[in-house]
Amino acid sequence: MMQSFGGPWTLLKLEILEKYLNFYINALKNKKFKLCYIDAFAGSGNVDVKGIGTIPGSAVRVIDYPFDKYIFIEKDIEYAKRLEEMINKKNSKKNVEIKIGDCNRLLETSNSISWYQNYWRGIIFLDPYAMNLNWASLEAIAQTKAFDIWYLFPLCKRQRKVRKNGSAN
Numbered sequence: 762m763m764q765s766f767g768g769p770w771t772l773l774k775l776e777i778l779e780k781y782l783n784f785y786i787n788a789l790k791n792k793k794f795k796l797c798y799i800d801a802f803a804g805s806g807n808v809d810v811k812g813i814g815t816i817p818g819s820a821v822r823v824i825d826y827p828f829d830k831y832i833f834i835e836k837d838i839e840y841a842k843r844l845e846e847m848i849n850k851k852n853s854k855k856n857v858e859i860k861i862g863d864c865n866r867l868l869e870t871s872n873s874i875s876w877y878q879n880y881w882r883g884i885i886f887l888d889p890y891a892m893n894l895n896w897a898s899l900e901a902i903a904q905t906k907a908f909d910i911w912y913l914f915p916l917c918k919r920q921r922k923v924r925k926n927g928s929a930n
């Protein structure tokens with residue numbers, strides 16, 4: 762089954778991500794850092810966008826950018842397998858890790874590695890469908906001081922949780 766979601770904004774989202782990847786790589790290319798990209802809601806590699814058709818998703822696009830390490834996390838086993846197949850087809854011989862499971866488990870311990878001191882810098886792309894990201898994950902990433910975070914916050918899902926009196930649980 763093809764992973765389908767989104768609309769015209771999905772194209773815009775991926776275009777903005779790629780523009781940022783370009784800026785980021787250019788800005789750091791002559792520095793001594795090793796670069797890591799983490800896609801914590803990686804998906805299946807392809808997205809079937811309603812009214813547009815099948816397009817490459819974030820994880821498949823980023824492989825074309827020169828990072829030293831790529832970590833893709835996906836909870837759904839079938840999606841993760843499909844993503845692995847797509848990345849293998851690219852045969853890029855890059856340092857890619859695909860982890861299956863809840864990204865919070867990994868992100869909440871991301872500060873246990875001395876990324877900053879070991880000259881790692883990177884980008885963490887967070888693109889959940891809903892409120893799947895724990896606050897503790899964001900706190901731990903911030904403590905690494907090594908990663909730029911792109912978090913596509915699902916505001917509509919949050920609004921659904923707000924009570925009529927404006928309070929949120």
Ligand SMILES: C[S@@+](CC[C@H](N)C(=O)[O-])C[C@H]1O[C@@H](n2cnc3c(N)ncnc32)[C@H](O)[C@@H]1O
Binds near residue numbers: 801818836837863
């Ligand atoms: C909006 S899609 C991501 C699309 C992807 N960025 C792309 O461009 O192809 C969200 C993905 O996150 C996965 N997911 C949901 N909760 C998760 C979690 N806690 N940890 C890891 N992956 C999760 C879903 O299975 C889904 O594939």
